[in-house]
Amino acid sequence: MEIPRKYSLSPIFFLILLSFAIFVVLRRGRLLEFTVSKTAYSVPLDRLRTKISGENHLHAVGYSGEYHRNKSSIRTDGITIRKVRKVEQRLAGARAAMRKAASVSVEERSNLTAATITHDGGDHRYVPAGAVYRNARLFYRSYLEMEKILKVYVYTDGELPIVHDGPCKDIYSIEGRFLHEMEHGAGAGRFRTNDPNAAHVYFLPFSVTWMVKYLYTSLSYNVTPLKQFASDYVRVISSRHPFWNRTNGADHFMLACHDWGPHASRGNPFLYNTSIRVLCNANTSEGFNPRKDVSLPEIHLYGGEVSPKLLSPPPDSTPRRYLAFFSGGLHGPIRPTLLHHWKNHDEAIRVYEYLPKDLDYYSFMIDSKFCLCPSGHEVASPRIVEAIYAECVPVILSKYYVLPFGDILQWEAFSVQVDVSDIPRLKEILSAISDNEYRKLKEGVKAVRRHFTLNRPAKRFDVFHMILHSIWLRRLNIELT
Numbered sequence: 001m002e003i004p005r006k007y008s009l010s011p012i013f014f015l016i017l018l019s020f021a022i023f024v025v026l027r028r029g030r031l032l033e034f035t036v037s038k039t040a041y042s043v044p045l046d047r048l049r050t051k052i053s054g055e056n057h058l059h060a061v062g063y064s065g066e067y068h069r070n071k072s073s074i075r076t077d078g079i080t081i082r083k084v085r086k087v088e089q090r091l092a093g094a095r096a097a098m099r100k101a102a103s104v105s106v107e108e109r110s111n112l113t114a115a116t117i118t119h120d121g122g123d124h125r126y127v128p129a130g131a132v133y134r135n136a137r138l139f140y141r142s143y144l145e146m147e148k149i150l151k152v153y154v155y156t157d158g159e160l161p162i163v164h165d166g167p168c169k170d171i172y173s174i175e176g177r178f179l180h181e182m183e184h185g186a187g188a189g190r191f192r193t194n195d196p197n198a199a200h201v202y203f204l205p206f207s208v209t210w211m212v213k214y215l216y217t218s219l220s221y222n223v224t225p226l227k228q229f230a231s232d233y234v235r236v237i238s239s240r241h242p243f244w245n246r247t248n249g250a251d252h253f254m255l256a257c258h259d260w261g262p263h264a265s266r267g268n269p270f271l272y273n274t275s276i277r278v279l280c281n282a283n284t285s286e287g288f289n290p291r292k293d294v295s296l297p298e299i300h301l302y303g304g305e306v307s308p309k310l311l312s313p314p315p316d317s318t319p320r321r322y323l324a325f326f327s328g329g330l331h332g333p334i335r336p337t338l339l340h341h342w343k344n345h346d347e348a349i350r351v352y353e354y355l356p357k358d359l360d361y362y363s364f365m366i367d368s369k370f371c372l373c374p375s376g377h378e379v380a381s382p383r384i385v386e387a388i389y390a391e392c393v394p395v396i397l398s399k400y401y402v403l404p405f406g407d408i409l410q411w412e413a414f415s416v417q418v419d420v421s422d423i424p425r426l427k428e429i430l431s432a433i434s435d436n437e438y439r440k441l442k443e444g445v446k447a448v449r450r451h452f453t454l455n456r457p458a459k460r461f462d463v464f465h466m467i468l469h470s471i472w473l474r475r476l477n478i479e480l481t
């Protein structure tokens with residue numbers, strides 16, 4: 001693996017600028033026309049966010065008379081314009097199909113949901129249904145439209161090690177797993193396009209974890225090199241290709257699980273304010289905007305794999321010995337309170353700072369009814385996904401955290417959210433959940449498990465597809481509530 005002297009992009013940047021300058025000089029008229037005509041087909045994504053629900057009607061936005069406004073101004077690059085128009089037309093079609101799904105009356109919907117048979121085995125026949133979804137029918141429609149339509153262009157610009165690769169082990173593994181799936185995976189094959197003019201969204205395939213590894217000076221707390229890298233990357237792709245400028249990055253996305261993903265995105269004001277940022281660190285009080293950004297689940301893969309214990313949790317008939325479990329360092333604003341009140345305090349609530357060597361973390365998870373998931377240094381916790389794998393009902397203890405896939409999933413149906421101020425009453429709150437309610441919550445956890453599962457290659461409705469679906473919704477500019 002070669003290590004860049006500073007940023008792997010900057011040496012080539014001059015060459016790019018130079019060739020671009022020549023390009024501009026040679027094809028000036030055409031470029032100018034291109035710029036002028038862009039308003040004829042670009043949709044200002046950040047300004048349109050349509051709400052769609054069972055009761056509300058969706059106003060289709062993408063395709064409008066705008067395209068025909070002035071034939072002479074879109075004559076410029078006929079093929080490009082035709083493609084863009086087609087792209088927008090198909091999106092408008094998807095919105096219309098979703099509007100239809102949403103306008104089904106509540107009664108019809110409950111009939112349909114009741115009639116839907118949930119197939120658990122074959123992924124190809126899975127039909128979302130049940131209380132874990134905010135609107136299962138609408139989600140299903142949206143998902144099918146995504147499968148039919150969505151095309152992602154992955155920029156080929158940039159070099160290893162920071163671009164086109166990411167970590168596939170340890171706490172930030174979702175970064176590398178998503179990136180590899182998107183670039184090379186069989187599951188992603190159907191979504192990736194090599195024709196940028198046919199794409200609906202554009203992926204900036206850099207890894208913030210690798211930026212930290214290769215550009216950050218240990219203990220300096222200086223994130224400028226990360227911002228600089230992101231800024232350089234956007235400069236390169238926006239000067240080489242016309243796509244970024246068309247929407248100021250609104251149809252572009254970056255993905256980062258590292259805590260400093262938001263810092264890196266500050267390198268370019270549009271990347272921060274306009275682009276779709278897919279982040280584990282989804283802290284609303286630090287600029288995370290759920291209307292355009294996507295909350296990414298954090299998945300801890302020790303050695304690159306999910307622990308076998310989590311892959312096959314015990315059957316429901318096996319009683320779980322503990323009411324609740326937590327083990328973890330004293331990081332961030334919430335854990336000190338949790339440890340203060342519950343460490344070595346109660347036989348039923350097993351709260352450890354560091355687990356004694358003779359005890360096993362995952363064995364506790366599969367032997368507890370509830371798994372406590374407090375935020376650490378940052379809002380996201382890998383415990384949420386681990387708990388779901390372990391079929392242990394997650395107890396969310398966080399502030400300002402936007403939960404993953406919250407526009408699709410009804411978190412209340414498979415988790416418990418406890419206000420940080422109620423931590424002293426934790427046992428009381430969890431004990432008050434009746435057996436029947438608990439059974440429902442656990443059924444809910446089992447029902448959403450597929451949506452948090454990592455597969456190689458990716459499978460329908462798994463975590464890769466859920467992330468992509470969240471991006472799809474933001475590109476469609478629709479809120480599914």
Ligand SMILES: *[C@@H]1O[C@H](CO)[C@@H](O)[C@H](O)[C@H]1NC(C)=O
Pocket residue numbers: 069070071072073
């Ligand atoms: C269309 O473009 C032509 C040539 O640029 C211009 O003369 C005309 O006024 C434009 N029409 C409209 C409706 O903008």
Ligand SMILES: *[C@@H]1O[C@H](CO)[C@@H](O)[C@H](O)[C@H]1NC(C)=O
Pocket residue numbers: 107108111
């Ligand atoms: C819902 O199902 C009931 C019983 O099968 C039927 O009588 C009713 O007409 C259905 N309602 C709608 C809106 O389809």
Ligand SMILES: *[C@@H]1O[C@H](CO)[C@@H](O)[C@H](O)[C@H]1NC(C)=O
Pocket residue numbers: 238239240241242245
């Ligand atoms: C996009 O905009 C930037 C900044 O205004 C400019 O430097 C760049 O040349 C533009 N890119 C294209 C392809 O026109």
Ligand SMILES: *[C@@H]1O[C@H](CO)[C@@H](O)[C@H](O)[C@H]1NC(C)=O
Pocket residue numbers: 265266268269270272273
């Ligand atoms: C985002 O937009 C706001 C308002 O225009 C601006 O003040 C802020 O600097 C932008 N953020 C970044 C990181 O560029």
Ligand SMILES: *[C@@H]1O[C@H](CO)[C@@H](O)[C@H](O)[C@H]1NC(C)=O
Pocket residue numbers: 283284285286332333375376377378379399400
């Ligand atoms: C979320 O952001 C706020 C504001 O910066 C900060 O005080 C808080 O500690 C963050 N939450 C976590 C868990 O890091």
